[in-house]
Amino acid sequence: MENPKTKRTVIVGGGIIGLSLAYELAKRKHAVVLLEQEGFGEKASWAGAGILPPTCRTTAIHPMECLEAISSELHEHWAEELKDLTGIDNGFRKCGGLYIARSAGEVAALIGMQFEWESRGIPVEELNFQEAHQRLAFLNSGENALVDEIVPTISKALWVPSESQFSNPAHIAALISACQSLGVMLHEHAGKCQVQVENGSVVGISVGEDKYIGDQYFFTAGPWTEKLVQPLGVALPMQPVRGQIALYKVDGLTSGIDLPVVNDGTRYLVPRVDGHVLAGATIEEVGFDCQTTASEVEELRNWAESLGGILGDATFVRSWAGLRPATYDGFPYLGELGHSGTAFVATGHFKGGLHLSTGTAVALADLAEGKQLTVDLRPFSPARVTCHQVSEIK
Numbered sequence: 001m002e003n004p005k006t007k008r009t010v011i012v013g014g015g016i017i018g019l020s021l022a023y024e025l026a027k028r029k030h031a032v033v034l035l036e037q038e039g040f041g042e043k044a045s046w047a048g049a050g051i052l053p054p055t056c057r058t059t060a061i062h063p064m065e066c067l068e069a070i071s072s073e074l075h076e077h078w079a080e081e082l083k084d085l086t087g088i089d090n091g092f093r094k095c096g097g098l099y100i101a102r103s104a105g106e107v108a109a110l111i112g113m114q115f116e117w118e119s120r121g122i123p124v125e126e127l128n129f130q131e132a133h134q135r136l137a138f139l140n141s142g143e144n145a146l147v148d149e150i151v152p153t154i155s156k157a158l159w160v161p162s163e164s165q166f167s168n169p170a171h172i173a174a175l176i177s178a179c180q181s182l183g184v185m186l187h188e189h190a191g192k193c194q195v196q197v198e199n200g201s202v203v204g205i206s207v208g209e210d211k212y213i214g215d216q217y218f219f220t221a222g223p224w225t226e227k228l229v230q231p232l233g234v235a236l237p238m239q240p241v242r243g244q245i246a247l248y249k250v251d252g253l254t255s256g257i258d259l260p261v262v263n264d265g266t267r268y269l270v271p272r273v274d275g276h277v278l279a280g281a282t283i284e285e286v287g288f289d290c291q292t293t294a295s296e297v298e299e300l301r302n303w304a305e306s307l308g309g310i311l312g313d314a315t316f317v318r319s320w321a322g323l324r325p326a327t328y329d330g331f332p333y334l335g336e337l338g339h340s341g342t343a344f345v346a347t348g349h350f351k352g353g354l355h356l357s358t359g360t361a362v363a364l365a366d367l368a369e370g371k372q373l374t375v376d377l378r379p380f381s382p383a384r385v386t387c388h389q390v391s392e393i394k
């Protein structure tokens, strides 16, 4: 017999946000259909670096800090839960983050970050040259000890032990597998979904000849969400922000130690335990153009290879680009669309969507079920947008 609590739920957009929501709602016994026009998680969610920044739940005051902190806690929990359910290890580890600043502007920015972390109770250690050298030593190759040259150029170095990472491609694979085993109807390469509206309410999702009707609808289509929800008469100004990454394979990258994320000004290296190292990322406002460009990749490679001797000797594997979904005020759109109680949106996480995916899924599921919320979603309400703000971003 059908569970009386079962709600037919249609989710449009199968990036990390849509997949996480499908997983959370399926665990709560909703009957979920997830529609994706291309392959699941193949856009920004695959392209991202998988850095999970430090947070602190006990001192979190602003709802954004709460969402971040809850997301961090959930990542630890989901990594284990997904491994038990699917056998897929998503590579979650508390690897720590090294932050170095070399120019005056970078020092000023890092002092600001240190102040914020300390005021939020997030552990931060100031490093001297020798300690910075030790943290960077894994980047030295035998004959090519570039780190010796880099360290004297460092004006300020910090160690943030709770910075974490996961392999977002592995996490996406685990979410897809978990959704399959929980009975989610997964439709990838479904085609471009369109919202059917009557009297201001969503009455179905059409894809070509097919129509999907639910008790409730979630729109999680990244930077394409603005266009997707237009038939509802809702304005959600969004901006795609391109990021490019270069990938290296390093033979003999020291294993057995927790290779840290290295943040050098606005650039970062993310070493994976399988010997791959990501060098990222650019921040470019070029519309929906998701191609890599020779000049930006070269710039990334020059920086990465100047930082660590091992990268000069490593194999450059490939580069890629993704489009981060940005909003006009830096906060995501999380909440109900209109007042029917049947249409919801979750998008606009910009540089933090991989991190915030877990907290977003739980918060939206709680909202749709009318449960008490652990995060105050009011600052993220899609209804906060005024006509003036729409014209500001466009």
Ligand SMILES: Cc1cc2nc3c(=O)[nH]c(=O)nc-3n(C[C@H](O)[C@H](O)[C@H](O)COP(=O)(O)OP(=O)(O)OC[C@H]3O[C@@H](n4cnc5c(N)ncnc54)[C@H](O)[C@@H]3O)c2cc1C
Pocket: 012, 013, 014, 015, 016, 017, 018, 035, 036, 037, 038, 039, 040, 041, 042, 043, 044, 045, 046, 047, 048, 049, 050, 051, 052, 191, 192, 193, 194, 220, 221, 222, 223, 224, 225, 228, 242, 243, 244, 245, 280, 281, 282, 321, 322, 323, 324, 325, 346, 347, 348, 349, 350, 351, 352, 353, 354, 355, 356
């Ligand atoms: C280079 C780079 C580095 C990043 N690094 C990090 C990081 O280290 N940590 C972090 O937390 N975040 C990071 N991010 C940000 C993060 O990747 C994004 O915030 C997140 O992936 C957004 O997920 P999403 O599901 O909202 O969007 P997407 O991944 O874009 O998914 C949206 C999906 O909706 C589908 N879709 C769109 N329109 C329709 C339609 N009409 N019908 C059906 N389907 C549709 C699309 O095909 C797409 O698959 C990075 C991003 C980039 C580009």
